[in-house]
Amino acid sequence: MLKLAWRNLIAHPIRSILTSASVCIAIxxxxxxxxxxxxxxxxxxxxxxxxxxxxxxxxxxxxxxxSYQQRIEQVDGVDVIGKWQWFGGYYQNPRxxxxxxxVDPEHLFDMYPECQLDEEAKQRFLSTRNGCIIGRKxxxxxxxxxxxxxxxxxxxxxxxxxxxxxxxxxxCGVYTSSAANFDERTMMFQxxxxxxxxxxxxxxxxxxxxVFRCEPGANVERIMGEVTAMFENGPMSVRxxxxxxxxxxxxxxxxxxxxxxxxxxxxxxxALLLGCVNTMLMAGREQVRDIGxxxxxxxxxxxxxxxxxxxxxxLCVIGGAAGIGLTLALKPGIAAAIAAMFPVFIVAxxxxxxxxxxxxxxxxxxxxxxAWRASRMKPIEALRAEH
Amino acid sequence: MTxxxxxxxxxxxxxxRGGETLKVLNGLNLEMDEGRFYALMGPxxxxxxxxxxxxxxxxxxxxxxxxxxxxxxSDLDGAELARWRADNVGFVFQGFNLIPVLSARENVELPLxxxxxxxxxxKKHAEYALELVGLKDRMNHRPKQLSGGQEQRVAxxxxxATDPKVLLADEPTGDLDRKSAEQVLDxxxxxxxxxxxxxxxxxxxxxxxxxxxxxxxxxxxxxxxxEHNAPAAAK
Ligand SMILES: Nc1ncnc2c1ncn2[C@@H]1O[C@H](COP(=O)(O)OP(=O)(O)OP(=O)(O)O)[C@@H](O)[C@H]1O
Ligand SMILES: [Mg+2]
Numbered sequence: 213m214l215k216l217a218w219r220n221l222i223a224h225p226i227r228s229i230l231t232s233a234s235v236c237i238a239i240x241x242x243x244x245x246x247x248x249x250x251x252x253x254x255x256x257x258x259x260x261x262x263x264x265x266x267x268x269x270x271x272x273x274x275x276x277x278x279s280y281q282q283r284i285e286q287v288d289g290v291d292v293i294g295k296w297q298w299f300g301g302y303y304q305n306p307r308x309x310x311x312x313x314x315v316d317p318e319h320l321f322d323m324y325p326e327c328q329l330d331e332e333a334k335q336r337f338l339s340t341r342n343g344c345i346i347g348r349k350x351x352x353x354x355x356x357x358x359x360x361x362x363x364x365x366x367x368x369x370x371x372x373x374x375x376x377x378x379x380x381x382x383x384c385g386v387y388t389s390s391a392a393n394f395d396e397r398t399m400m401f402q403x404x405x406x407x408x409x410x411x412x413x414x415x416x417x418x419x420x421x422x423v424f425r426c427e428p429g430a431n432v433e434r435i436m437g438e439v440t441a442m443f444e445n446g447p448m449s450v451r452x453x454x455x456x457x458x459x460x461x462x463x464x465x466x467x468x469x470x471x472x473x474x475x476x477x478x479x480x481x482x483a484l485l486l487g488c489v490n491t492m493l494m495a496g497r498e499q500v501r502d503i504g505x506x507x508x509x510x511x512x513x514x515x516x517x518x519x520x521x522x523x524x525x526x527l528c529v530i531g532g533a534a535g536i537g538l539t540l541a542l543k544p545g546i547a548a549a550i551a552a553m554f555p556v557f558i559v560a561x562x563x564x565x566x567x568x569x570x571x572x573x574x575x576x577x578x579x580x581x582x583a584w585r586a587s588r589m590k591p592i593e594a595l596r597a598e599h
Numbered sequence: 600m601t602x603x604x605x606x607x608x609x610x611x612x613x614x615x616r617g618g619e620t621l622k623v624l625n626g627l628n629l630e631m632d633e634g635r636f637y638a639l640m641g642p643x644x645x646x647x648x649x650x651x652x653x654x655x656x657x658x659x660x661x662x663x664x665x666x667x668x669x670x671x672x673s674d675l676d677g678a679e680l681a682r683w684r685a686d687n688v689g690f691v692f693q694g695f696n697l698i699p700v701l702s703a704r705e706n707v708e709l710p711l712x713x714x715x716x717x718x719x720x721x722k723k724h725a726e727y728a729l730e731l732v733g734l735k736d737r738m739n740h741r742p743k744q745l746s747g748g749q750e751q752r753v754a755x756x757x758x759x760a761t762d763p764k765v766l767l768a769d770e771p772t773g774d775l776d777r778k779s780a781e782q783v784l785d786x787x788x789x790x791x792x793x794x795x796x797x798x799x800x801x802x803x804x805x806x807x808x809x810x811x812x813x814x815x816x817x818x819x820x821x822x823x824x825x826e827h828n829a830p831a832a833a834k
Contacts, residue, residue, distance in 0.1 A: 216698075216700070216701070219700035219701065220700050223699070223700050501695060502698050502699075505696065505697075505698060506709075507657075507681065508655070508657060508684065508690045508692075509684070509685065509690070509709060509710045509713075509757075510681050510682060510683075510684040510685025510686070510710060510713050511681065511685075511713065512677070512678050512681045512682075513677065513678075513681075590657075590658070591657045591658075592652050592657050592658050595657075595692060
């Protein structure tokens with residue numbers, strides 16, 4: 213049966229190769245789309261439930277006054293709090309993108325256990341005014357190749373240095389991350405250094421987000437409500453949400469990406485299905501007489517059905533397997549290409565299983581109409597065809 | 600009834616085409632003995648192919664009964680009929696008999712896959728059948744690489760491979776030149792004489808019909824004369 217299916221496919225090499233190639237490309241695309249969704253979700257899932265984020269209710273890009281910190285800290289049940297400010301600088305060239313934040317270092321490691329750094333480096337970071345820590349991936353990036361003790365000059369695109377020159381940071385340590393939500397391509401430096409430097413020219417930096425942790429057993433809902441209510445009447449109203457919620461918001465700022473990708477994926481699949489159905493209908497029409505011969509020889513309707521479905525499955529499985537193979541082969545390259553934006557690129561086993569199921573469904577769906585026709589065909593009519 | 604291989608009793612068959620009913624067979628009665636070679640002749644449209652298909656269980660009559668190789672075909676449902684065909688009849692059609700993507704040997708092996716034979720036995724049977732039709736040296740050729748006459752001989756080898764009692768051939772020499780046609784006819788005569796196959800061959804060609812032992816004439820769905828060619832028709 214397989215031999216027969218294979219022979220029939222290679223009897224029309226161009227058509228079979230084109231159809232298989234389209235299955236291959238489409239499956240590759242579907243795997244990548246799914247993997248992007250998985251990658252985005254991974255950040256949300258890994259996000260901590262005990263950490264809460266406070267941001268301006270207008271948008272993430274609007275700052276809050278520094279004075280909010282003390283007021284939030286006074287809310288009953290708030291344990292520790294820290295500031296985060298997006299620095300938005302670049303090294304030598306704006307294309308060398310990586311994230312930099314001004315942070316409060318005191319509770320950083322306490323609040324973010326996933327950020328792992330040895331004790332000595334922590335102490336060095338705390339005691340160096342212009343000290344910074346960088347993630348493993350950033351340190352390993354051949355464009356930078358920074359190590360402890362290096363000085364990193366950054367041009368402050370959002371916060372120009374009062375001298376007009378570059379900001380200079382000293383690498384105090386290289387951290388690793390134990391969770392998908394904590395990026396290893398980030399640099400963090402001391403808020404105090406940031407603030408004091410800007411003050412010399414009379415500027416007063418705001419805060420992008422506050423991150424705080426509740427005391428164990430505290431009523432998180434109540435705290436979120438109190439924090440929001442506290443600033444309701446200005447000067448700047450805020451939004452307070454658990455970190456996972458915040459991550460989701462952050463992703464949805466780019467639009468409802470998972471949904472969009474889902475639609476694209478569906479469209480790709482439908483187009484692919486139509487192409488495969490077309491190929492199989494053609495094959496079915498060409499093989500009408502063959503079907504008549506099988507039946508005259510004593511093969512039953514089920515065999516006639518299988519002859520065409522096997523061809524369809526074979527066509528899709530060959531193309532689909534190539535697509536899955538290609539996905540795995542391209543994975544490291546893609547991961548490297550998007551490393552600046554996403555800490556990891558996850559091709560989940562579920563995605564591959566999903567693709568495999570899709571391939572089989574596709575093969576069945578494309579083959580079912582011609583196969584059904586073949587099985588229903590009366591032998592005399594099939595034999596009269598082409599005569 | 601004792602030695603009738605094929606019995607056609609009161610068989611009628613009509614086709615409906617766009618509301619019109621076309622009566623093709625009109626209460627036909629016919630008996631054919633085991634081990635004889637029959638030629639079926641008649642003008643175009645007289646129902647020869649229709650009769651052959653009914654005898655081979657490829658189609659059902661509107662009424663009447665067909666007893667072929669010991670079975671009453673009306674008693675068999677679709678799947679049983681397919682099984683019965685595999686065991687009892689071999690078909691040779693006019694032109695395009697072979698599966699184009701399979702080699703001559705694979706084509707001959709095809710009906711053998713419905714038997715319980717092992718792969719090695721199937722191969723042996725197929726090679727033997729091809730040897731019988733004189734095409735063993737072509738067994739790995741595809742149908743496209745064979746001449747029309749060779750194709751027909753491969754089709755005969757395939758019809759033989761399962762050792763059926765009845766061979767049904769619909770204008771097997773219709774598309775062939777004189778010489779190839781003679782080869783095919785020689786082969787059929789030999790199968791009849793040496794292997795005692797009951798053969799029913801539709802033909803338009805009086806020469807071909809002369810090679811059979813009996814010639815059955817069909818006219819407008821009714822039985823005409825039956826001629827018996829005196830001695831065996833081996834040339
Ligand atoms: N499936 C069908 N549907 C409708 N009409 C059919 C069908 N098969 C045969 N016919 C008609 O029935 C009549 C008898 O057909 P049949 O094929 O049995 O004739 P035949 O004697 O074999 O003719 P020929 O010598 O041309 O092969 C013809 O008029 C044909 O057009
Ligand atoms: Mg005919």
